[in-house]
Amino acid sequence: MAGSSIASDPVNSGILPAAIAGFGTGLSLIIAIGAQNAFVLRQGVRGQAVLAVVGICAASDAVLIALGVAGLGAVVTAWPIALTVVGLAGGIFLIGYGVIATRRVLRPAGQGLTVEGASASSMRIAVLTCLALTWLNPHVYLDTVLLLGSVAADRGSLRWVFGLGAMAASLAWFAVLGYGARLLSAVLARPAAWRALDGLVAVTMLVMGTLLLVRTF
Structure with a gap:
């Protein structure tokens, strides 16, 4: 009886360790500051379409x-041409977004936390x-x-538990x-601080876009 209870314990059966490993691995892959994170941060600070943006990122x-x-x-590895096309399109898009962010830094138009209403247009954009x-x-x-x-595959029959842990990390x-x-609203209430955030976004987008194009070619 005791043996069966131990076997059914998720900690001893390896389910919990697999989920924790998936959570940690997933978090390590997404926590670095990148184009996506910089965008989510900016939307969060402005309070615009936050639920939609968070939902899209987590669901994706x-x-x-x-x-x-x-x-x-x-x-994925069998279609290098597809990755090349995605890299070109992504690099061009990131550079374009970086240019727009740079213009906001150089020519601020009432930047700060005076957040305009979330119109249908701003939501769509x-x-x-x-x-x-x-x-x-x-x-x-x-x-x-x-x-x-590939890391999940090493977990064998628990690979989906590992995957669920990674999904939970993304959502969190x-x-x-x-x-x-x-x-950060108290800090970014000043236009200068908001320009600094836009500067971070601009640099992130421009650097990542350039690296994508360079690596693609």
């Missing part, structure tokens, strides 16, 4: 993680930008589908980043 990661756990990493930043980045496919998928990170960003 969940789809990509599921594809990786399902073993579709081989498909935020959603489309978030989708582009997420799906036009070839590193997303290499890191999430290929790398995380983007929720904290998006909604926690409002804690």
Whole structure:
């Protein structure tokens, strides 16, 4: 009887360790400051379309993680041309967004935390930008589908538990980043501080866009 209770214990059966490993691995892949994180941070500070942006990022990661756990990493490596096309489109998009952010730094127009209403237009722009930043980045496919998928495969029958842990990490990170960003409102109430944030966004987008184009060629 005691032996059966131990076997059914998720800690002893390896379910909990697999989920924790997935959470840690997923968090390590997304926590670095990148184009997507910089965008989520900016939207969170302004309080614009935060739920939509956080939802898109988390749901997209969940789809990509599921594809990786399902073993579709081989498909990614088998289509180098597709990754090249994505890299070109993503690099151009990031540079374009970086230029727009640079213009906001050089020519601020009432920057600060006077947040305008979330119109349908601003919501649509935020959603489309978030989708582009997420799906036009070839590193997303290499890191999430290929790398995380290969690590999950080592867990054998618990690979989906590992994947669920990684999905939970993505959701937790983007929720904290998006909604926690409002804690910076006191600092970013000053136009100069807001310009500094836009400067961070601009540099991140321009550097990552340039690196994508260079690596693609």
